[in-house]
Amino acid sequence: MDSVCDINNQTLRSKAGGEEYSPLPLIVILGPTASGKTKLAVRLARALNGEIISADSRQVFKGMDIGTGKDLDQYKEVPYHLIDIVSPGETYNLHQFSQDFYSSFTQIADNGAQPILCGGTGLYIEHILNPRPYSAIPTSTDFKQNLERKSREELLVELKQVALPIDFCVDTSTKKRLARAIEIGLFLKNNPDFTIKRPKQIPFIVLGINPELSVRRERIANRLEDRLNQGLIDEMNSLLAQGVSHKVLQGYGLEYKFCSKYILGELNFVELRTQLTVAIQQFAKRQMTFFRGMERKGISINWLPRGEISQQEIAALKIINSYGT
Structure with missing residues:
Protein backbone atom coordinates (compact mmCIF):
# COMPACT_ATOMS: atom_id res chain seq x y z
CA MET A 1 0.00 0.00 0.00
CA ASP A 2 1.19 3.50 -0.79
CA SER A 3 2.53 5.76 1.93
CA VAL A 4 0.24 8.80 1.65
CA CYS A 5 0.21 12.13 3.45
CA ASP A 6 -1.94 15.05 2.34
CA ILE A 7 -0.02 18.27 2.92
CA ASN A 8 -1.62 21.54 1.91
CA ASN A 9 -3.51 19.80 -0.92
CA GLN A 10 -0.29 18.22 -2.17
CA THR A 11 -0.26 14.44 -2.32
CA LEU A 12 2.97 12.73 -1.40
CA ARG A 13 3.12 9.07 -2.43
CA SER A 14 5.81 6.51 -2.84
CA LYS A 15 6.89 5.79 -6.39
CA ALA A 16 5.86 2.19 -5.92
CA GLY A 17 2.24 3.26 -6.21
CA GLY A 18 2.81 4.78 -9.62
CA GLU A 19 1.40 8.12 -8.51
CA GLU A 20 2.74 11.52 -9.43
CA TYR A 21 5.06 12.95 -6.76
CA SER A 22 4.52 16.52 -5.67
CA PRO A 23 7.77 17.61 -4.00
CA LEU A 24 7.64 19.49 -0.72
CA PRO A 25 10.15 21.98 0.64
CA LEU A 26 13.23 20.63 2.40
CA LEU A 44 8.76 12.14 10.21
CA ALA A 45 10.54 10.13 7.52
CA GLN A 59 29.32 11.54 11.42
CA VAL A 60 30.75 11.60 7.90
CA PHE A 61 33.80 9.70 9.21
CA LYS A 62 33.89 5.91 9.10
CA GLY A 63 34.61 4.09 12.34
CA MET A 64 33.73 7.07 14.51
CA ASP A 65 30.42 5.63 15.60
CA ILE A 66 30.05 5.75 19.38
CA GLY A 67 31.77 9.10 19.85
CA THR A 68 29.64 10.84 17.24
CA GLY A 69 26.38 9.19 18.28
CA LYS A 70 25.40 7.86 14.86
CA ASP A 71 22.60 5.79 16.41
CA LEU A 72 22.23 3.85 13.16
CA ASP A 73 19.89 1.38 14.84
CA GLN A 74 17.30 4.16 15.06
CA TYR A 75 17.12 4.52 11.28
CA ASN A 93 34.78 20.79 4.78
CA LEU A 94 31.78 23.01 4.10
CA HIS A 95 32.35 22.99 0.35
CA GLN A 96 32.45 19.19 0.23
CA PHE A 97 29.33 18.97 2.38
CA SER A 98 27.53 21.36 0.04
CA GLN A 99 28.36 19.22 -2.98
CA ASP A 100 27.33 16.03 -1.20
CA PHE A 101 24.11 17.58 0.08
CA TYR A 102 22.90 18.67 -3.37
CA SER A 103 23.83 15.27 -4.79
CA SER A 104 21.84 13.51 -2.05
CA PHE A 105 18.95 15.97 -2.36
CA THR A 106 18.67 15.27 -6.09
CA GLN A 107 18.85 11.53 -5.54
CA ILE A 108 16.09 11.65 -2.91
CA ALA A 109 13.86 13.77 -5.16
CA ASP A 110 14.45 11.32 -8.01
CA ASN A 111 13.33 8.55 -5.65
CA GLY A 112 10.07 10.42 -5.15
CA ALA A 113 10.81 10.83 -1.46
CA GLN A 114 10.80 13.72 1.03
CA PRO A 115 14.28 15.12 1.85
CA ILE A 116 14.86 15.70 5.57
CA LEU A 117 18.05 17.45 6.69
CA CYS A 118 18.85 16.62 10.31
CA GLY A 119 21.81 17.57 12.48
CA GLY A 120 23.50 19.94 14.85
CA THR A 121 26.29 21.42 12.73
CA GLY A 122 24.83 24.88 12.35
CA LEU A 123 27.37 26.03 9.79
CA TYR A 124 26.35 23.24 7.41
CA ILE A 125 22.64 23.86 7.88
CA GLU A 126 22.92 27.63 7.50
CA HIS A 127 24.88 27.22 4.29
CA ILE A 128 22.08 25.18 2.72
CA LEU A 129 19.35 27.57 3.88
CA ASN A 130 21.35 30.69 3.06
CA PRO A 131 23.90 29.56 0.45
CA ARG A 132 27.41 30.96 0.65
CA PRO A 133 28.88 30.74 -2.85
CA TYR A 134 32.33 31.72 -1.63
CA SER A 135 32.73 28.43 0.24
CA ALA A 136 33.74 26.96 -3.13
CA ILE A 137 37.00 28.92 -3.02
CA PRO A 138 39.80 26.48 -2.14
CA THR A 139 41.42 26.70 1.26
CA SER A 140 44.96 26.08 2.46
CA THR A 141 45.31 24.67 5.96
CA LEU A 155 43.90 40.05 11.53
CA LEU A 156 41.39 42.90 11.56
CA VAL A 157 44.08 45.27 10.28
CA GLU A 158 45.05 42.79 7.56
CA LEU A 159 41.41 42.30 6.61
CA LYS A 160 41.02 46.04 5.94
CA GLN A 161 43.76 45.76 3.32
CA VAL A 162 41.87 43.06 1.40
CA ALA A 163 39.16 43.88 -1.14
CA LEU A 164 36.16 41.62 -0.68
CA PRO A 165 33.05 41.34 -2.90
CA ILE A 166 30.22 43.66 -1.89
CA ASP A 167 27.93 40.71 -1.14
CA PHE A 168 30.46 38.94 1.08
CA CYS A 169 29.41 38.97 4.73
CA ILE A 182 41.39 37.16 4.28
CA GLU A 183 42.13 33.97 2.36
CA ILE A 184 39.06 34.46 0.16
CA GLY A 185 39.95 38.08 -0.55
CA LEU A 186 43.52 37.24 -1.54
CA VAL A 206 12.91 24.51 9.79
CA LEU A 207 11.89 22.65 12.94
CA GLY A 208 13.84 23.19 16.14
CA ILE A 209 14.12 21.09 19.31
CA ASN A 210 15.43 22.69 22.49
CA PRO A 211 14.79 20.74 25.70
CA GLU A 212 14.73 22.38 29.11
CA LEU A 213 18.28 23.07 30.32
CA SER A 214 17.98 20.61 33.19
CA VAL A 215 16.69 17.91 30.83
CA ARG A 216 19.47 18.57 28.33
CA ARG A 217 22.15 18.36 31.00
CA GLU A 218 20.76 15.11 32.35
CA ARG A 219 20.58 13.60 28.86
CA ILE A 220 24.15 14.62 28.09
CA ALA A 221 25.46 13.09 31.32
CA ASN A 222 23.51 9.86 30.85
CA ARG A 223 24.43 9.57 27.19
CA LEU A 224 28.13 10.00 27.93
CA GLU A 225 27.93 7.28 30.58
CA ASP A 226 26.25 5.00 28.03
CA ARG A 227 28.91 5.69 25.41
CA LEU A 228 31.72 4.96 27.83
CA ASN A 229 30.01 1.68 28.76
CA GLN A 230 29.41 0.84 25.08
CA GLY A 231 33.14 0.96 24.32
CA LEU A 232 34.10 4.54 23.47
CA ILE A 233 37.68 3.94 24.66
CA ASP A 234 37.86 0.74 22.61
CA GLU A 235 36.68 2.70 19.56
CA MET A 236 39.49 5.18 20.14
CA ASN A 237 42.09 2.41 20.42
CA SER A 238 40.75 0.85 17.21
CA LEU A 239 41.14 4.14 15.33
CA LEU A 240 44.67 4.54 16.69
CA ALA A 241 45.50 0.98 15.61
CA GLN A 242 44.33 1.88 12.09
CA GLY A 243 46.93 4.64 12.00
CA VAL A 244 44.81 7.64 12.92
CA SER A 245 47.02 9.86 15.07
CA HIS A 246 46.22 11.39 18.44
CA LYS A 247 46.63 14.81 16.81
CA VAL A 248 43.97 14.05 14.21
CA LEU A 249 41.59 12.56 16.76
CA GLN A 250 41.99 15.48 19.14
CA GLY A 251 41.16 17.77 16.24
CA TYR A 252 37.66 16.25 16.15
CA GLY A 253 37.09 17.60 19.64
CA LEU A 254 34.89 16.52 22.54
CA GLU A 255 34.85 12.71 22.99
CA TYR A 256 37.88 12.13 20.79
CA LYS A 257 39.93 14.93 22.30
CA PHE A 258 39.34 13.93 25.90
CA CYS A 259 39.60 10.18 25.32
CA SER A 260 42.90 10.77 23.54
CA LYS A 261 44.19 12.63 26.59
CA TYR A 262 43.01 9.76 28.79
CA ILE A 263 44.83 7.17 26.68
CA LEU A 264 47.97 9.32 26.73
CA GLY A 265 47.79 9.43 30.52
CA GLU A 266 47.05 13.15 30.70
CA LEU A 267 43.69 12.53 32.42
CA ASN A 268 42.44 9.84 34.77
CA PHE A 269 39.02 8.30 34.20
CA VAL A 270 37.21 10.56 36.66
CA GLU A 271 38.78 13.64 35.06
CA LEU A 272 37.85 12.34 31.61
CA ARG A 273 34.21 11.91 32.54
CA THR A 274 33.94 15.19 34.45
CA GLN A 275 35.77 17.43 31.98
CA LEU A 276 34.12 15.87 28.94
CA THR A 277 30.66 16.32 30.44
CA VAL A 278 31.35 20.02 30.98
CA ALA A 279 32.77 20.39 27.46
CA ILE A 280 29.68 18.82 25.88
CA GLN A 281 27.42 21.08 27.95
CA GLN A 282 29.36 24.10 26.70
CA PHE A 283 29.17 22.80 23.14
CA ALA A 284 25.37 22.51 23.38
CA LYS A 285 25.22 26.11 24.58
CA ARG A 286 27.32 27.25 21.59
CA GLN A 287 25.01 25.36 19.25
CA MET A 288 21.99 27.20 20.60
CA THR A 289 23.84 30.51 20.28
CA PHE A 290 24.50 29.72 16.61
CA PHE A 291 20.87 28.79 15.96
CA ARG A 292 19.68 32.03 17.58
CA GLY A 293 22.11 33.84 15.32
CA MET A 294 20.51 32.16 12.30
CA GLU A 295 17.17 33.55 13.45
CA ARG A 296 18.63 37.04 13.72
CA LYS A 297 19.81 36.68 10.12
CA GLY A 298 16.24 36.02 9.01
CA ILE A 299 15.98 32.22 9.05
CA SER A 300 12.68 31.29 10.68
CA ILE A 301 12.89 28.34 13.08
CA ASN A 302 9.69 26.70 14.31
CA TRP A 303 10.60 25.64 17.85
CA LEU A 304 8.60 22.59 18.82
CA PRO A 305 6.96 22.25 22.24
CA ARG A 306 9.07 20.63 24.91
CA GLY A 307 7.92 17.24 26.09
CA GLU A 308 7.25 13.82 24.62
CA ILE A 309 8.50 13.09 21.11
CA SER A 310 5.01 11.93 20.08
CA GLN A 311 3.70 15.42 20.80
CA GLN A 312 6.61 16.98 18.92
CA GLU A 313 5.82 14.80 15.92
CA ILE A 314 2.19 15.95 15.94
CA ALA A 315 3.27 19.60 16.20
CA ALA A 316 5.82 19.13 13.41
CA LEU A 317 3.27 17.58 11.05
CA LYS A 318 0.85 20.45 11.72
CA ILE A 319 3.56 22.96 10.79
CA ILE A 320 4.41 21.00 7.65
CA ASN A 321 0.76 20.68 6.68
CA SER A 322 0.24 24.43 7.05
CA TYR A 323 3.16 25.29 4.77
CA GLY A 324 2.12 27.83 2.15
CA THR A 325 -1.30 28.53 3.65
Whole structure:
Protein backbone atom coordinates (compact mmCIF):
# COMPACT_ATOMS: atom_id res chain seq x y z
CA MET A 1 0.00 0.00 0.00
CA ASP A 2 1.19 3.50 -0.79
CA SER A 3 2.53 5.76 1.93
CA VAL A 4 0.24 8.80 1.65
CA CYS A 5 0.21 12.13 3.45
CA ASP A 6 -1.94 15.05 2.34
CA ILE A 7 -0.02 18.27 2.92
CA ASN A 8 -1.62 21.54 1.91
CA ASN A 9 -3.51 19.80 -0.92
CA GLN A 10 -0.29 18.22 -2.17
CA THR A 11 -0.26 14.44 -2.32
CA LEU A 12 2.97 12.73 -1.40
CA ARG A 13 3.12 9.07 -2.43
CA SER A 14 5.81 6.51 -2.84
CA LYS A 15 6.89 5.79 -6.39
CA ALA A 16 5.86 2.19 -5.92
CA GLY A 17 2.24 3.26 -6.21
CA GLY A 18 2.81 4.78 -9.62
CA GLU A 19 1.40 8.12 -8.51
CA GLU A 20 2.74 11.52 -9.43
CA TYR A 21 5.06 12.95 -6.76
CA SER A 22 4.52 16.52 -5.67
CA PRO A 23 7.77 17.61 -4.00
CA LEU A 24 7.64 19.49 -0.72
CA PRO A 25 10.15 21.98 0.64
CA LEU A 26 13.23 20.63 2.40
CA ILE A 27 12.38 19.76 6.00
CA VAL A 28 15.16 20.72 8.41
CA ILE A 29 15.43 19.43 11.97
CA LEU A 30 17.99 21.14 14.18
CA GLY A 31 18.81 21.49 17.84
CA PRO A 32 21.61 21.08 20.36
CA THR A 33 23.25 17.75 21.05
CA ALA A 34 21.12 15.20 22.93
CA SER A 35 17.87 16.95 21.99
CA GLY A 36 16.30 13.99 20.16
CA LYS A 37 16.73 15.19 16.57
CA THR A 38 17.35 11.78 15.05
CA LYS A 39 14.32 10.18 16.70
CA LEU A 40 12.05 12.93 15.37
CA ALA A 41 13.62 12.79 11.90
CA VAL A 42 13.01 9.05 11.70
CA ARG A 43 9.38 9.41 12.79
CA LEU A 44 8.76 12.14 10.21
CA ALA A 45 10.54 10.13 7.52
CA ARG A 46 8.21 7.21 8.17
CA ALA A 47 5.17 9.48 8.08
CA LEU A 48 6.21 11.34 4.92
CA ASN A 49 8.07 8.70 2.90
CA GLY A 50 11.27 10.55 3.69
CA GLU A 51 15.01 10.04 3.47
CA ILE A 52 17.39 11.67 5.94
CA ILE A 53 20.47 13.72 5.09
CA SER A 54 22.83 14.07 8.04
CA ALA A 55 24.14 17.55 8.85
CA ASP A 56 26.84 16.46 11.29
CA SER A 57 30.47 17.35 10.62
CA ARG A 58 31.79 14.25 12.43
CA GLN A 59 29.32 11.54 11.42
CA VAL A 60 30.75 11.60 7.90
CA PHE A 61 33.80 9.70 9.21
CA LYS A 62 33.89 5.91 9.10
CA GLY A 63 34.61 4.09 12.34
CA MET A 64 33.73 7.07 14.51
CA ASP A 65 30.42 5.63 15.60
CA ILE A 66 30.05 5.75 19.38
CA GLY A 67 31.77 9.10 19.85
CA THR A 68 29.64 10.84 17.24
CA GLY A 69 26.38 9.19 18.28
CA LYS A 70 25.40 7.86 14.86
CA ASP A 71 22.60 5.79 16.41
CA LEU A 72 22.23 3.85 13.16
CA ASP A 73 19.89 1.38 14.84
CA GLN A 74 17.30 4.16 15.06
CA TYR A 75 17.12 4.52 11.28
CA LYS A 76 16.18 0.88 10.64
CA GLU A 77 14.40 0.90 7.25
CA VAL A 78 14.68 4.69 6.74
CA PRO A 79 17.33 5.55 4.10
CA TYR A 80 20.04 7.96 5.25
CA HIS A 81 22.81 9.92 3.56
CA LEU A 82 26.20 11.52 4.41
CA ILE A 83 27.10 9.12 7.21
CA ASP A 84 30.27 6.97 6.92
CA ILE A 85 31.45 8.49 3.65
CA VAL A 86 35.11 9.42 4.35
CA SER A 87 37.95 7.97 6.42
CA PRO A 88 39.23 9.68 9.59
CA GLY A 89 42.03 12.08 8.73
CA GLU A 90 40.67 12.91 5.28
CA THR A 91 39.69 16.51 4.65
CA TYR A 92 35.98 17.21 4.78
CA ASN A 93 34.78 20.79 4.78
CA LEU A 94 31.78 23.01 4.10
CA HIS A 95 32.35 22.99 0.35
CA GLN A 96 32.45 19.19 0.23
CA PHE A 97 29.33 18.97 2.38
CA SER A 98 27.53 21.36 0.04
CA GLN A 99 28.36 19.22 -2.98
CA ASP A 100 27.33 16.03 -1.20
CA PHE A 101 24.11 17.58 0.08
CA TYR A 102 22.90 18.67 -3.37
CA SER A 103 23.83 15.27 -4.79
CA SER A 104 21.84 13.51 -2.05
CA PHE A 105 18.95 15.97 -2.36
CA THR A 106 18.67 15.27 -6.09
CA GLN A 107 18.85 11.53 -5.54
CA ILE A 108 16.09 11.65 -2.91
CA ALA A 109 13.86 13.77 -5.16
CA ASP A 110 14.45 11.32 -8.01
CA ASN A 111 13.33 8.55 -5.65
CA GLY A 112 10.07 10.42 -5.15
CA ALA A 113 10.81 10.83 -1.46
CA GLN A 114 10.80 13.72 1.03
CA PRO A 115 14.28 15.12 1.85
CA ILE A 116 14.86 15.70 5.57
CA LEU A 117 18.05 17.45 6.69
CA CYS A 118 18.85 16.62 10.31
CA GLY A 119 21.81 17.57 12.48
CA GLY A 120 23.50 19.94 14.85
CA THR A 121 26.29 21.42 12.73
CA GLY A 122 24.83 24.88 12.35
CA LEU A 123 27.37 26.03 9.79
CA TYR A 124 26.35 23.24 7.41
CA ILE A 125 22.64 23.86 7.88
CA GLU A 126 22.92 27.63 7.50
CA HIS A 127 24.88 27.22 4.29
CA ILE A 128 22.08 25.18 2.72
CA LEU A 129 19.35 27.57 3.88
CA ASN A 130 21.35 30.69 3.06
CA PRO A 131 23.90 29.56 0.45
CA ARG A 132 27.41 30.96 0.65
CA PRO A 133 28.88 30.74 -2.85
CA TYR A 134 32.33 31.72 -1.63
CA SER A 135 32.73 28.43 0.24
CA ALA A 136 33.74 26.96 -3.13
CA ILE A 137 37.00 28.92 -3.02
CA PRO A 138 39.80 26.48 -2.14
CA THR A 139 41.42 26.70 1.26
CA SER A 140 44.96 26.08 2.46
CA THR A 141 45.31 24.67 5.96
CA ASP A 142 48.90 25.89 6.30
CA PHE A 143 47.99 29.39 5.12
CA LYS A 144 45.08 29.66 7.54
CA GLN A 145 47.10 28.27 10.44
CA ASN A 146 49.79 30.88 9.84
CA LEU A 147 47.16 33.61 9.91
CA GLU A 148 45.54 32.21 13.04
CA ARG A 149 48.83 32.54 14.91
CA LYS A 150 48.33 36.30 14.72
CA SER A 151 46.22 38.25 17.17
CA ARG A 152 42.63 39.14 16.37
CA GLU A 153 43.63 42.81 16.17
CA GLU A 154 46.36 42.02 13.62
CA LEU A 155 43.90 40.05 11.53
CA LEU A 156 41.39 42.90 11.56
CA VAL A 157 44.08 45.27 10.28
CA GLU A 158 45.05 42.79 7.56
CA LEU A 159 41.41 42.30 6.61
CA LYS A 160 41.02 46.04 5.94
CA GLN A 161 43.76 45.76 3.32
CA VAL A 162 41.87 43.06 1.40
CA ALA A 163 39.16 43.88 -1.14
CA LEU A 164 36.16 41.62 -0.68
CA PRO A 165 33.05 41.34 -2.90
CA ILE A 166 30.22 43.66 -1.89
CA ASP A 167 27.93 40.71 -1.14
CA PHE A 168 30.46 38.94 1.08
CA CYS A 169 29.41 38.97 4.73
CA VAL A 170 32.47 39.03 6.99
CA ASP A 171 32.20 37.14 10.28
CA THR A 172 34.68 38.69 12.72
CA SER A 173 33.65 36.59 15.73
CA THR A 174 36.67 34.26 15.63
CA LYS A 175 40.23 34.31 14.31
CA LYS A 176 39.43 31.25 12.21
CA ARG A 177 36.69 33.09 10.31
CA LEU A 178 38.76 36.24 9.98
CA ALA A 179 41.55 34.15 8.47
CA ARG A 180 39.12 32.57 6.02
CA ALA A 181 37.83 35.99 4.93
CA ILE A 182 41.39 37.16 4.28
CA GLU A 183 42.13 33.97 2.36
CA ILE A 184 39.06 34.46 0.16
CA GLY A 185 39.95 38.08 -0.55
CA LEU A 186 43.52 37.24 -1.54
CA PHE A 187 42.38 34.32 -3.71
CA LEU A 188 39.94 36.52 -5.65
CA LYS A 189 42.64 39.16 -6.07
CA ASN A 190 45.07 36.61 -7.51
CA ASN A 191 42.39 34.85 -9.59
CA PRO A 192 40.26 37.64 -11.11
CA ASP A 193 38.69 35.29 -13.67
CA PHE A 194 37.40 32.87 -11.03
CA THR A 195 33.65 32.33 -11.50
CA ILE A 196 31.43 32.09 -8.45
CA LYS A 197 28.69 29.49 -8.87
CA ARG A 198 25.69 30.47 -6.78
CA PRO A 199 23.73 27.49 -5.41
CA LYS A 200 20.03 27.29 -6.14
CA GLN A 201 17.87 28.39 -3.23
CA ILE A 202 15.71 25.54 -1.94
CA PRO A 203 12.40 26.28 -0.17
CA PHE A 204 12.50 24.94 3.36
CA ILE A 205 10.72 24.45 6.68
CA VAL A 206 12.91 24.51 9.79
CA LEU A 207 11.89 22.65 12.94
CA GLY A 208 13.84 23.19 16.14
CA ILE A 209 14.12 21.09 19.31
CA ASN A 210 15.43 22.69 22.49
CA PRO A 211 14.79 20.74 25.70
CA GLU A 212 14.73 22.38 29.11
CA LEU A 213 18.28 23.07 30.32
CA SER A 214 17.98 20.61 33.19
CA VAL A 215 16.69 17.91 30.83
CA ARG A 216 19.47 18.57 28.33
CA ARG A 217 22.15 18.36 31.00
CA GLU A 218 20.76 15.11 32.35
CA ARG A 219 20.58 13.60 28.86
CA ILE A 220 24.15 14.62 28.09
CA ALA A 221 25.46 13.09 31.32
CA ASN A 222 23.51 9.86 30.85
CA ARG A 223 24.43 9.57 27.19
CA LEU A 224 28.13 10.00 27.93
CA GLU A 225 27.93 7.28 30.58
CA ASP A 226 26.25 5.00 28.03
CA ARG A 227 28.91 5.69 25.41
CA LEU A 228 31.72 4.96 27.83
CA ASN A 229 30.01 1.68 28.76
CA GLN A 230 29.41 0.84 25.08
CA GLY A 231 33.14 0.96 24.32
CA LEU A 232 34.10 4.54 23.47
CA ILE A 233 37.68 3.94 24.66
CA ASP A 234 37.86 0.74 22.61
CA GLU A 235 36.68 2.70 19.56
CA MET A 236 39.49 5.18 20.14
CA ASN A 237 42.09 2.41 20.42
CA SER A 238 40.75 0.85 17.21
CA LEU A 239 41.14 4.14 15.33
CA LEU A 240 44.67 4.54 16.69
CA ALA A 241 45.50 0.98 15.61
CA GLN A 242 44.33 1.88 12.09
CA GLY A 243 46.93 4.64 12.00
CA VAL A 244 44.81 7.64 12.92
CA SER A 245 47.02 9.86 15.07
CA HIS A 246 46.22 11.39 18.44
CA LYS A 247 46.63 14.81 16.81
CA VAL A 248 43.97 14.05 14.21
CA LEU A 249 41.59 12.56 16.76
CA GLN A 250 41.99 15.48 19.14
CA GLY A 251 41.16 17.77 16.24
CA TYR A 252 37.66 16.25 16.15
CA GLY A 253 37.09 17.60 19.64
CA LEU A 254 34.89 16.52 22.54
CA GLU A 255 34.85 12.71 22.99
CA TYR A 256 37.88 12.13 20.79
CA LYS A 257 39.93 14.93 22.30
CA PHE A 258 39.34 13.93 25.90
CA CYS A 259 39.60 10.18 25.32
CA SER A 260 42.90 10.77 23.54
CA LYS A 261 44.19 12.63 26.59
CA TYR A 262 43.01 9.76 28.79
CA ILE A 263 44.83 7.17 26.68
CA LEU A 264 47.97 9.32 26.73
CA GLY A 265 47.79 9.43 30.52
CA GLU A 266 47.05 13.15 30.70
CA LEU A 267 43.69 12.53 32.42
CA ASN A 268 42.44 9.84 34.77
CA PHE A 269 39.02 8.30 34.20
CA VAL A 270 37.21 10.56 36.66
CA GLU A 271 38.78 13.64 35.06
CA LEU A 272 37.85 12.34 31.61
CA ARG A 273 34.21 11.91 32.54
CA THR A 274 33.94 15.19 34.45
CA GLN A 275 35.77 17.43 31.98
CA LEU A 276 34.12 15.87 28.94
CA THR A 277 30.66 16.32 30.44
CA VAL A 278 31.35 20.02 30.98
CA ALA A 279 32.77 20.39 27.46
CA ILE A 280 29.68 18.82 25.88
CA GLN A 281 27.42 21.08 27.95
CA GLN A 282 29.36 24.10 26.70
CA PHE A 283 29.17 22.80 23.14
CA ALA A 284 25.37 22.51 23.38
CA LYS A 285 25.22 26.11 24.58
CA ARG A 286 27.32 27.25 21.59
CA GLN A 287 25.01 25.36 19.25
CA MET A 288 21.99 27.20 20.60
CA THR A 289 23.84 30.51 20.28
CA PHE A 290 24.50 29.72 16.61
CA PHE A 291 20.87 28.79 15.96
CA ARG A 292 19.68 32.03 17.58
CA GLY A 293 22.11 33.84 15.32
CA MET A 294 20.51 32.16 12.30
CA GLU A 295 17.17 33.55 13.45
CA ARG A 296 18.63 37.04 13.72
CA LYS A 297 19.81 36.68 10.12
CA GLY A 298 16.24 36.02 9.01
CA ILE A 299 15.98 32.22 9.05
CA SER A 300 12.68 31.29 10.68
CA ILE A 301 12.89 28.34 13.08
CA ASN A 302 9.69 26.70 14.31
CA TRP A 303 10.60 25.64 17.85
CA LEU A 304 8.60 22.59 18.82
CA PRO A 305 6.96 22.25 22.24
CA ARG A 306 9.07 20.63 24.91
CA GLY A 307 7.92 17.24 26.09
CA GLU A 308 7.25 13.82 24.62
CA ILE A 309 8.50 13.09 21.11
CA SER A 310 5.01 11.93 20.08
CA GLN A 311 3.70 15.42 20.80
CA GLN A 312 6.61 16.98 18.92
CA GLU A 313 5.82 14.80 15.92
CA ILE A 314 2.19 15.95 15.94
CA ALA A 315 3.27 19.60 16.20
CA ALA A 316 5.82 19.13 13.41
CA LEU A 317 3.27 17.58 11.05
CA LYS A 318 0.85 20.45 11.72
CA ILE A 319 3.56 22.96 10.79
CA ILE A 320 4.41 21.00 7.65
CA ASN A 321 0.76 20.68 6.68
CA SER A 322 0.24 24.43 7.05
CA TYR A 323 3.16 25.29 4.77
CA GLY A 324 2.12 27.83 2.15
CA THR A 325 -1.30 28.53 3.65
